[in-house]
Amino acid sequence: xxxxxxxxxxxxxxxxxxxxxxxxxxxxxxxxxxxxxxxxxxxxxxxxxxxxxxxxxxxxxxxxxxxxxxxxxxxxxxxxxxxxxxxxxxxxxxxxxxxxxxxxxxxxxxxxxxxxxxxxxxxxxxxxxxxxxxxxxxxxxxxxxxxxxxxxxxxxxxxxxxxxxxxxxxxxxxxxxxxxxxxxxxxxxxxxxxxxxx
Numbered sequence: 528x529x530x531x532x533x534x535x536x537x538x539x540x541x542x543x544x545x546x547x548x549x550x551x552x553x554x555x556x557x558x559x560x561x562x563x564x565x566x567x568x569x570x571x572x573x574x575x576x577x578x579x580x581x582x583x584x585x586x587x588x589x590x591x592x593x594x595x596x597x598x599x600x601x602x603x604x605x606x607x608x609x610x611x612x613x614x615x616x617x618x619x620x621x622x623x624x625x626x627x628x629x630x631x632x633x634x635x636x637x638x639x640x641x642x643x644x645x646x647x648x649x650x651x652x653x654x655x656x657x658x659x660x661x662x663x664x665x666x667x668x669x670x671x672x673x674x675x676x677x678x679x680x681x682x683x684x685x686x687x688x689x690x691x692x693x694x695x696x697x698x699x700x701x702x703x704x705x706x707x708x709x710x711x712x713x714x715x716x717x718x719x720x721x722x723x724x725x
Contacts, residue, residue: 554616557698561613564691568606571684575599578681580674587671594644594651595678598685601644605637605688627703634699638692645685652678 575595579588589595612630655675658666668675 551619553698554619557695558613558617560691560695560698561609561616564609564688565606565613567684567688567691568602568609571681571688572599572602572606574677574684575602575681578674578677580671582670584670587667587674589678592651594647595681598644598648598681601641602685602688605641605692608633608637622702622706624706627699627706630699631696631703634692634696638689638696641685641692642689645682645689648678648682648685652682 575589575598578595579586581587589599612633652675655667655671655678
């Protein structure tokens with residue numbers, strides 16, 4: 528009897544250690560995944576802010592194009608949030624329901640924000656390369672090649688941020704929804720498998 532109790536307590540302790548190690552590993556991965564976009568956002572922001580070109584046809588700057596200004600602001604917001612959330616995630620503390628919901632909602636909103644900024648900037652960059660005859664929008668990259676290349680580099684970096692935030696959204700979704708129990712009686716019901724063959 529005593530041996531059974533010792534064995535059970537050892538199993539419980541081992542399970543807790545495994546859970547803590549798993550939680551610690553996930554927390555470390557999440558913290559790094561939140562820190563990584565800080566550098567990417569700042570890089571995309573700086574590349575776009577420095578994007579201007581002057582030649583015999585005139586001057587062109589990112590500030591002349593609303594979509595590129597939106598991209599700069601979105602990257603700035605995400606850099607700040609990424610730094611704040613990484614600092615918050617790095618400190619080991621219990622994950623409450625309100626904390627899980629907060630991270631879930633903020634991660635979702637900011638993922639869509641940076642995705643929208645990247646998509647809009649991509650559309651404008653495409654028009655600067657190809658133009659649009661139907662609306663008499665001529666291409667500009669033949670005249671402002673350096674400007675277009677720099678804008679494209681900023682957009683590519685931004686889509687790396689999008690990938691990071693898609694992964695973060697999955698992690699925060701898992702953290703939130705794993706806190707909920709299965710519906711009552713769900714574990715008591717067997718799963719009926721229907722065999723349509725033979």
